[in-house]
Amino acid sequence: MRTIFHVDMDAFFVSVEELFDPSLKGKAVVVGGQRDERGVVSAASYAARKFGVHSAMPLRTAAKLCPHAVFVDGHPERYRECSGKVYEVLNHFSPQVEMASIDEAYLDMTGTKRLHGPPLRAAHMLHQKMKSETQLNCSIGIGVSRLVAKVSSAQAKPNGILWIVPGEEAKFLAPLNVRDIPGVGKVMEQNLHALGIRKVDDLAQLDESVLKEHFGRWGLALAGKARGEDAGGWFDSEVGADTDPKSISHEHTYNEDTSDQEQLESTLMRLSEMVGRRLREGGLLARTIQLKLRYKDFTTITRAHSLAASTQLDTEIFEQVRTLFRKNWHEGAEVRLLGVHASGFEDRSSQIDLLDSGREERWNKALAAADRLRDKFGESSVSLATGMKGAFRERTHENPAGLPAKGNPQK
């Protein structure tokens, strides 16, 4: 029998912002952008949640619900840094740690009784350690499966610990809403409601065949979840197993929709550079490049192309994505969002002889130089695109300091 901890940081983004600006403490705080911006709430403090503000809600809605809230821009670097500290604390505690996202982790604590004592005692120690080392609160759920641990950490919030004693899983889950089960979202909830299923207990009472009939394989997994099992898919995997990235993407939503082709294509260039850079940093080669295009009316399309040879070069990514864009954009139509997505990663070695080595070396030098400049002066300072008029319009807009755009570092 496994003993799984799920450690979930409380109001993580808000708490990190409070570390940087203690005057925020206790206030209604909304992280994600300014009150009049396009965008959604990334995180809300408990004081703001009292007014109905929650994550994924449009910022403008949040401003109406809670006019006195302080609106703060998000700082991903800060969250990554704090997440690293959280990981250090956890890793000190158990060698089997898996960060499930920036602010939550699973620990396999099976067989650590001699070292840490019984689960609740271990959890209290971890809880204290987390607070003293990071100044951040977390909640900890303990159970025999990832699912039970995850659900119980949610019930333990804020700043609490909850242990579901082995054998008590069904009893614990029964009174919860089906929506509380990880994997059940808005759509699945509606589908279940239509069948008269509202509580996990309703689910558990149902014959598995009924669920299978309505929802296929998913239905079977759901039946298992109602009993607290890690049924199927990722939940079944060992804690700390393979975490190789499957895709890398960047996207941008304009503050105002635009149909200016030069502006749109310069955005694609910038996004391609960001994707290329991350591929290089991760030592990855992508075979499939995908464009995402969202119009004013929110209709969204994706168009992908798989290359004959995989790449990590900004220019090749850009060329593909621009071709896809020109083929699929309704010229003149106003665009809300553009995205560039890379996937189908291949081992570096399978590629090496496809570029003659001299050319490859020059490219690597050029790109490394560009990456260094970006480290120094920011993402917007360097572009490998030359001779594209208006290419820097948008970045100038975003970077009023007006750092000069450097030319092609290849020469």
Add this chain to the structure above:
DNA sequence: TCTGGGGTCCTAGGACCC
């Protein structure tokens, strides 16, 4: 209300191959 950005996984149809 007017809808971000980064991901993962799943489904489903068509192409293509044996």
Add this chain to the structure above:
DNA sequence: TCTGGGGTCCTAGGACCC
């Protein structure tokens, strides 16, 4: 005349998570 059955790759879209 009626037209197999997998397996795998590719593409598009969508649900879901934080």
